[in-house]
Amino acid sequence: MRKAIRYLFVASFVAAAAAFGTGAAGAAVTAPSLPAVQAITPSSGQKVGIAAPVTIQFASAVTDRAKAERTVDVRAGNSLAGHFTWLDDRQLMWQADKFLPVSSPITVLAGRQTLKFETNGGTTADADMSAHTFTVWINGVARTMPASMGKPGRETPVGTFPVLSRERSVTFDSRTIGIPLSDPEGYLITGEFAERLTWGGVYVHSAPWSVDSQGNANVSHGCINLAPADAEWYYDNVSIGDPVTTHW
Known part of the structure; x- marks a missing residue:
């Protein structure tokens, strides 16, 4: 009977480890979700210049900045190369490594939000x-x-x-x-x-x-x-x- 209890305990532990991970991996899986995206600029439908940054404001302070950055995608057909800067613990700014394409629709995906703005002729x-x-x-x-x-x-x-x-x-x-x-x-x-x-x-x-x-x-x-x-x-x-x- 003792062996059966021991085998049951070990089997339960292995199943839990497989489901949730252990150590750092386990901590990542159980980490709190990111705060909701509160606002994005430029706004939907706005026409802006080819150096316009994209700013994402979260509803509260972000503790996992790398995770937040992975939720952001800026594209003009394909994803655009860019870099991130944190303005404070709630505001994340994305800037293109080169100018945005002229006279083009730009799509921003951040968290669960999606919007589109346009660029001008390249003033x-x-x-x-x-x-x-x-x-x-x-x-x-x-x-x-x-x-x-x-x-x-x-x-x-x-x-x-x-x-x-x-x-x-x-x-x-x-x-x-x-x-x-x-x-x-x-x-x-x-x-x-x-x-x-x-x-x-x-x-x-x-x-x-x-x-x-x-x-x-x-x-x-x-x-x-x-x-x-x-x-x-x-x-x-x-x-x-x-x-x-x-x-x-």
Whole structure:
């Protein structure tokens, strides 16, 4: 009778191990499910630029980030190559390794959600900090405008940045970049026709106060300054996700 009980116990243990795994494998199987996907941007049906990132917001903090990333697929027919960045414990951002295909439907699968957005014709911009110019290409046609970028010590960052937002007016406060208002370099001003390039506060915007320097010298605190008419034209023609490349 004791042998029968022992064999029953061993058989039950083996069956349980086969069903649930042991050690790390067992922990993976019994790990809590991922939080639900709360929102995805771009939104369904939105038309955006070819550098637009895809952001997935979860309903609560994600503890298994690798698992969450495996639930995301961005495709234009076939899956697109890209990389992930966690903005915080709930927000996951995907960016294509190259630009998204132009004038194409893009499908995003995240968790149990699926949506489609579209890309535009591939509007791009180039900020040449040595030539002090800002050139925009729309459907292969270029418009070059005089510009002023970041002065020595406050240089505009180099790279390719997607337009993150368009703001008809925005308050620029030097305190957000560590300069007190009482400092000779301090400022609190309203800018117009602005496009955010970084969450750190780099914008393309209208700057009537620096028109004399635009095309000649870099005098800003890091933003790309344009004349009012040029800034308004860019504001009217740019889309969220359009890439801006800055270089010397």
